[in-house]
Amino acid sequence: MVSSDGVWRCCHPIFTCFVGDYPKQALVTCTYQGHCPKCLVPPDRLGKPGSFPPWDYDKAIEMYSLAGGNVHPFHAACREAGLKPVFHPFWETFPLVDIFLSITPDILHQLLQGVMKHLISWLTSPLAFGPAKINT
Numbered sequence: 001m002v003s004s005d006g007v008w009r010c011c012h013p014i015f016t017c018f019v020g021d022y023p024k025q026a027l028v029t030c031t032y033q034g035h036c037p038k039c040l041v042p043p044d045r046l047g048k049p050g051s052f053p054p055w056d057y058d059k060a061i062e063m064y065s066l067a068g069g070n071v072h073p074f075h076a077a078c079r080e081a082g083l084k085p086v087f088h089p090f091w092e093t094f095p096l097v098d099i100f101l102s103i104t105p106d107i108l109h110q111l112l113q114g115v116m117k118h119l120i121s122w123l124t125s126p127l128a129f130g131p132a133k134i135n136t
Contacts (some may be wrong), residue, residue, distance in 0.1 A: 015097045019104050028091070029055070029099055030084040037103050040082075055100040056081075064092050 001011045018028055022037075029037040034046075041052040059081060066074040067087045078085040091099045124131045 015091065015094050015102065017102050017104050018099070020106070022106050025103050025106065028089075029103060030060075030086045030089055031055075032082070032084065035082070038100055055083075057098040057100055060100075061092060064088060 001009060003009050018025065020028065023033070025031075025037040026033055026035070031037045034043045035041075036046060036052075037055075039052040039054050041050070045052075060083060063074075063077040063081050063083065064086070066077055067085075075085050089099075091097055091102075123129055124134050
């Protein structure tokens with residue numbers, strides 16, 4: 001790559017993070033909609049307190065290495081792992097990358113909308129203004 005002083009330099013870019021909204025996070029990590037792209041939290045526990053183990057990157061890489069062979073074992077491995085059967089995801093061969101750890105928080109949907117929901121529920125509660133005053 002050319003540096004700011006115009007000299008060509010040998011570079012080895014590393015994929016460190018993926019910034020995107022939830023649908024794109026699910027697409028990139030090959031997880032299903034309604035599942036967490038970072039950890040193994042059950043879909044019915046999303047947003048609730050608790051600690052859950054992260055997705056197993058090594059298991060995912062081992063599973064996606066089956067993509068070039070027989071389709072049936074590949075699909076069975078994907079079903080068992082809970083990941084989509086994607087034919088060699090783009091991040092599969094990247095060095096030093098764990099795609100599940102590379103996902104950044106979806107600020108718009110996880111924080112801002114959560115704050116708005118909390119604010120609206122507080123404003124419409126009888127302790128604040130109540131639903132009659134807010135809806136008029």
